[in-house]
Amino acid sequence: MPWLGQPSLPRSQTLVPVAYWGESPERPQPTSENGGWDAPHRVLRHKAVAEWEAAGYPAPGQRPGEGTIIGTAPRGDKSMTLVRYAATSYPSIGFRDDIDYTVLYAGESCHLINDIKPAAQIVHDMMREAADIIEHLPRG
Numbered sequence: 001m002p003w004l005g006q007p008s009l010p011r012s013q014t015l016v017p018v019a020y021w022g023e024s025p026e027r028p029q030p031t032s033e034n035g036g037w038d039a040p041h042r043v044l045r046h047k048a049v050a051e052w053e054a055a056g057y058p059a060p061g062q063r064p065g066e067g068t069i070i071g072t073a074p075r076g077d078k079s080m081t082l083v084r085y086a087a088t089s090y091p092s093i094g095f096r097d098d099i100d101y102t103v104l105y106a107g108e109s110c111h112l113i114n115d116i117k118p119a120a121q122i123v124h125d126m127m128r129e130a131a132d133i134i135e136h137l138p139r140g
Contacts, residue, residue, distance in 0.1 A: 044104040048084060060085070071097025 043049065051064045060066070063085055071082045074094040082089035082102060090103045117125075 042106055044106050046104055047100040065101070069097075070101040071095055071099070 048065075052058070055064050058064075065084045068084045069081055070084050070089060071091075072079050073082055073090075073092045073096070074080070075092070080088070082095075082097075084101050087103060089101075090105060091099050095102070
């Protein structure tokens with residue numbers, strides 16, 4: 001386990017609909033779902049991406065349905081209104097409405113998941129690997 005970064009979950013432990021489980025992430029698209037952030041994002045292909053592509057990749061402010069309400073989701077002790085193309089419009093437990101227009105982030109690390117383990121097993125494996133590395137460090 002030579003990596004430790006943004007946590008990634010296997011698809012069966014996410015809110016991503018089963019219909020998208022076989023999808024590969026898109027390369028970062030600077031004008032796809034980046035509302036609020038001036039940076040590319042890697043997302044699963046879904047309706048919002050397909051409609052944006054079909055429209056000829058229009059710039060922010062001109063994307064199909066941009067700014068329309070796509071649902072609500074809990075954020076802390078409040079309910080947040082999610083709008084199309086906003087970087088913060090990702091689904092969470094308690095999300096209501098049309099998940100096909102939310103941001104379905106899929107980082108580069110999604111290709112590194114080869115097996116599904118409980119979090120406790122992952123931590124145990126990391127600690128065992130760290131102990132092994134420390135044991136083989138030069139003494140001095």
